[in-house]
Amino acid sequence: MAAHEPRFVRIAALVADTSRARMLAYLLGGELASASELARAASVTAATASGHLAQLQDAGLLACEPRGRHRYYRLADAEVAHALEALALVAERGSHGRDWASPTRQRLRHARCCYGHLAGELGVGLLQGLLDRGCLLPADDGFAVSAAGAQALDGIGLDGAAWQRRSGGRALGYGCLDWSERRDHLAGKLAVALLQHFTTQGWLRRTAGERALELTPPGRQALAGWLPA
Numbered sequence: 226m227a228a229h230e231p232r233f234v235r236i237a238a239l240v241a242d243t244s245r246a247r248m249l250a251y252l253l254g255g256e257l258a259s260a261s262e263l264a265r266a267a268s269v270t271a272a273t274a275s276g277h278l279a280q281l282q283d284a285g286l287l288a289c290e291p292r293g294r295h296r297y298y299r300l301a302d303a304e305v306a307h308a309l310e311a312l313a314l315v316a317e318r319g320s321h322g323r324d325w326a327s328p329t330r331q332r333l334r335h336a337r338c339c340y341g342h343l344a345g346e347l348g349v350g351l352l353q354g355l356l357d358r359g360c361l362l363p364a365d366d367g368f369a370v371s372a373a374g375a376q377a378l379d380g381i382g383l384d385g386a387a388w389q390r391r392s393g394g395r396a397l398g399y400g401c402l403d404w405s406e407r408r409d410h411l412a413g414k415l416a417v418a419l420l421q422h423f424t425t426q427g428w429l430r431r432t433a434g435e436r437a438l439e440l441t442p443p444g445r446q447a448l449a450g451w452l453p454a
Contacts, residue, residue, distance in 0.1 A: 239284055240312070244269050245277045249286065249300070249309055254436040255341035257290060257297035262434070303412065306340035310404050325405050334405045336438040338431065341417040342401070347440060347452075348410030349403050351419075354452045355411070367396030367413060381447060383422055388415065423448070 240246055244267040251266040252258060258266075264274035278298060281287040288301045300306050317324055325334050336347035343351060355361045360374030369392040370378070375385030391397065398416050400409030411419075423429040428444025431437070440448075 236284060236286070239280060239286065240309075242277070243267075244273070245281060248274075248277060248281065249305075251434070252287070252298065252300045253306060253309060253340060254338040254431075255299070255306075256338075257292075257299050259295060259297055263298060266434075300340060303340055307401065310339065310402070313404050314402065314407070321407070330405075332437040332439070336429065336440055337436040338420065338438060339401070339404070339410070339412070339436075341420060342410070342412050343416065343420045343423070343429070343438070344401075344403055344410045345405055345438075347438075349406045349408045350452045351448075352400065352409055352411040357453055361398065362394075364392075364394055364396040367399030368411075368415075369394050369396060370415065377451070380450075381422065382426070383418070388418075 240249065247267040248263045251263060260274055260278060261271060263278065264271050267274060267277070269277070278287065278289075282289055282298075285301055286305050287298050290297050290299065300309075324330065334345055336343065336345045338344065339348070342348070355368075355374065355377075358373060358377070359371055360377050361368035362371045362374075363369075370385070370389045372389065375389040378385035378388055388397065396413065398411050398413035401412035402408070403410045410416075420429070423444065424431065424438075426443070426447070428441055428447050430439040430441055
């Protein structure tokens, strides 16, 4: 009797294609993208991109959201994003220090968007600062918002009491191993809300089509108390 193929064979084959890998990497920032944007990111024609997107969607790696006459794509969920980040970690095991020392990757290393939450040096620092100040409490599979955390959220214009009630001892965030730092940054519902707030306030600035985030002078001042001393 022939041995069963490992269940990840199909997924691995899809990701192994350079064009599809470029599309998936483009979507790791968490934003929606049109087929034409993904075709440009992958350097392929619209017809070729359409075929790749159909395969990725059929495999459950992508989701499509119709918006009027247009269709936009995103990663299917956080599990897909985490799997792609894990592959990147494994791929760079022998060259991690050299790869991330490159000047061309310094912006990406300092701060970037990882499927809707803050990653990179700034993201790792944010989680460490929240833990150091007792803003997060251990909960099943992650972190809950403490009284100190509710007060800190109030201080930046979010409803801390609502987040604490919503938490109720349940995890609203969890650690996610960071691609460049090899330490955890914060992921989950709280992390997504924080990044949305930081960008809305103009504390972090992003350029369309890029994962890298820029910490602005007002952001440096507003977040100073949130980072490790």
